[in-house]
Amino acid sequence: MANQSEWKKEWGEPVRDLRSLCVRMPGIVRFETTRNQKEGYQEIQAVFRKVYEQAVWMDPALEETREDLSWYLLALSRTIPEVDEEVFDHRMNLVRQYRNTLKRVLPYYGEMRGEEQERIRESIRGACREKILIADKYTAYC
Numbered sequence: 001m002a003n004q005s006e007w008k009k010e011w012g013e014p015v016r017d018l019r020s021l022c023v024r025m026p027g028i029v030r031f032e033t034t035r036n037q038k039e040g041y042q043e044i045q046a047v048f049r050k051v052y053e054q055a056v057w058m059d060p061a062l063e064e065t066r067e068d069l070s071w072y073l074l075a076l077s078r079t080i081p082e083v084d085e086e087v088f089d090h091r092m093n094l095v096r097q098y099r100n101t102l103k104r105v106l107p108y109y110g111e112m113r114g115e116e117q118e119r120i121r122e123s124i125r126g127a128c129r130e131k132i133l134i135a136d137k138y139t140a141y142c
Contacts, residue, residue, distance in 0.1 A: 018068050021051065022075035029082035041083075041090050048076070052097045060108040069105050070112070070119035073098065077123035081130045095132050098123075102133075109141075 025044070032040040055072050058065040076098040083091040102124070109117060121141050128135035128142060135142070 018051070018071035018075060021047070022071050022078060025075055026078040026082050029079050033082055033084045038084060038087060041087060044079075045090055045093060048079075048094060048097060051075075052101070055097075055101055060105045063111075066105075066108065066112050066116050069101065070116040070123075073101055073105065073123040074119045076101075077126040077130075077132070080132060081126070098127060098132060102127075 025047070028040070029044055032038055032044065051072060055069060058069055060066060060069055076094055080091060080094045080098065083094065085091060102120075105120065109120060112120070124133065124138050124141040127133040128138055
């Protein structure tokens, strides 16, 4: 994949553009799943692991971190469905990241700006649709 090294460079250490991650990573994973025999899955896991390590330190009580956390949740909810279910460990690593981050963020949902709330709602709707979350528990956000 010609673009593989480009995206690896773009999402080096640390990953700063979570909006771009949200927009581009689902397509990259789709390509890896359907056309590249999942060769890039390890690198994709590394990118999300780096972001998760950064997100763990982001305090959702702080207004300046909420936008990043909302983009990260949306990126995960859009990317997880593109991961082949046969590669269970890779998929479950992302599911755990999503669930752990959502659990930390939801108590501050009411304090977030409209666009941040919308990204989180969209991520929850997608996660419920994909059976990442139990839909009955999250009806207030759908």
